[in-house]
Amino acid sequence: MKDLYVSSSRGQVKIQQMAFVLVAIMIFLAIVTLFYLTIRSASLQEDVEILRESKAKELVRMAASWPELYWRDCASCIDMDKAFILKETQAYNEFWDVPFLQIEKIYPEVEKIECNRQNYPECNKLTLIEEERYITETSFIALCRHSEKGEICELGKIHLGFRGVNE
């Protein structure tokens, strides 16, 4: 009888030990999972920014295919004359849903001033939209126009502004 009582108590002690071990392991796993989730969520925002940047660069290139800026059969060209007329046209101010759109000529070098009716095409910047709070993506582009010498294309950049992830 005494032996039976002793082995029963021993069994209960064993079960208690097992229970404590399981509880300890679960608490440990919970702490590790929490730690892991904290690290992953911290890099999530960075991943979103990288994806947004890649998408933005593609969108910048697509600007060359917009009918308002399209130049012949050239995927990397925009019509600078059309862009200049758009700048003068108030109706297109809210056409594109971007906070910043600027075209910059880099070759051949000219005076670094904003384009207007007096100095076009001897100017290097054409700002179509400029609001506040944006992140800029830039892409090389060929700026083409008509001149006395015929059609000419120059090297430039198109700057497109995007609102950040948190906005």
Added chain:
Amino acid sequence: MNKRGQEEIVGFVLIMVIVVVVLVIFLGISLRDTGEMSAESIDVYQFLESSSEVTTNCQVRSDEFSDMGSLFERCFSEEKCINELDSCEVLERQMNEILEISWNVGQNNSLKGYSFESYYENEQTREILSIQEGNCEGIFSGASYLIPAFPGKIKNNLKLCY
């Protein structure tokens, strides 16, 4: 009896160690970078594509000047411009100017140097133009742009060195 408790403690610690090792390996695999796409190579490709459209000083007709892309083929074919300029000289000069203005190279800059090479590829490969600037020994990114030039093709490579 005393040793039994110690044995159980050792067993418990062993289990914990195995669980920790497995978790660390799992964390290491899941947090490792899978390799990000190089945004600079897209920039380089777009630069090569756009610069091939730039109008040069080489006149080809009374009202037309050659673009950079066509000038590579003219230089390879050793054709002269009708305004008496040498196509290869115009190509080298203007390509140099475009590269200098577009990429800011310097020892104190993030961009340490660049290397531009243009080849005609058919059955054999023949160099058309080669331009080097700065120091190109470290890590780099780059892109290639192809220009059709029957029966072969012209391949322009630009490498940016950091």
